[in-house]
Amino acid sequence: MTTATTRLNDVDLEAMGTLIAAIGDDPEKADTTWSAVVRWDGGFRSHSEIRDFAPTASDEPRGLGGTGSAPNPVEQLLGALGNCLAVGYAANLTAAGIKINDLRIELEGDLDLHTFLGLAEGNAGYEAIRVAVHLDAEGDETALREIHDKVVATSPVGHTLGRAIPVRVDLA
């Protein structure tokens, strides 16, 4: 049983309810724009600045010409997908009244370096991404599978990767 002081899974369903009601009144409230600024720090090092948060560092491994000081961009992409799925499980399991004991998400992606290195034309990005979700929650297997399907069907980062998104890059 949840009360005002012991929220299930520590998820603030009330804030989501408020947002959903606001979008019901004005659908344009669902149109959001997100942003980031990246600054180059020399070599293959850079960092991203998002809102007022501390910058997140990026680098390539030494074998790829970097100094190995931070995760590289394709690893960051996997992290973003995993974090997005975690939000999806937390939101949908909580909405179903199911307590989460533990959630660990393992991600991996295959990438052929030929295009990035200028040795061939073609896909420079991931050819496939695999995700293994280790979910320990109180619900029965059927309920957990249904919620899993819903999470995958509604993941913003998952959809961005699974679809061809127009990416326009201009020299300003």
Add this chain to the structure above:
Amino acid sequence: MTTATTRLNDVDLEAMGTLIAAIGDDPEKADTTWSAVVRWDGGFRSHSEIRDFAPTASDEPRGLGGTGSAPNPVEQLLGALGNCLAVGYAANLTAAGIKINDLRIELEGDLDLHTFLGLAEGNAGYEAIRVAVHLDAEGDETALREIHDKVVATSPVGHTLGRAIPVRVDLA
């Protein structure tokens, strides 16, 4: 003029050359797999673990039900794209012998929350991503434009977003 002690743009072209030569000898060396592990921390908070680096925190803004303690996954995705493009400019400008004075990359993406919130079916992810690259480098405009085109054509994260990538998510 670059010497062993003053590398142009601080980029280690030698390491990239070694890798390119190794792939020439054995093309399978270009087949790489990258990974990340994400762990849920309660609410909409989680963190990604990549190699031995300090974990990277993730959260949603308060308006979306989070506690606003860290960038959210769709912002992290934009950061990953910007960091990837920064590596591309650094690599290709350095290979062309062009000194970079400053590089700042501004990214934004539009996202309709209806699908994520379960209010509609369809695309939960970015509908479009726009990137403005502010490049201050020593080359002439034609050279910089050519390199810009090459960077966009060979960006691993850019290609992953611009194409439909198979993303398989399994309950383990």
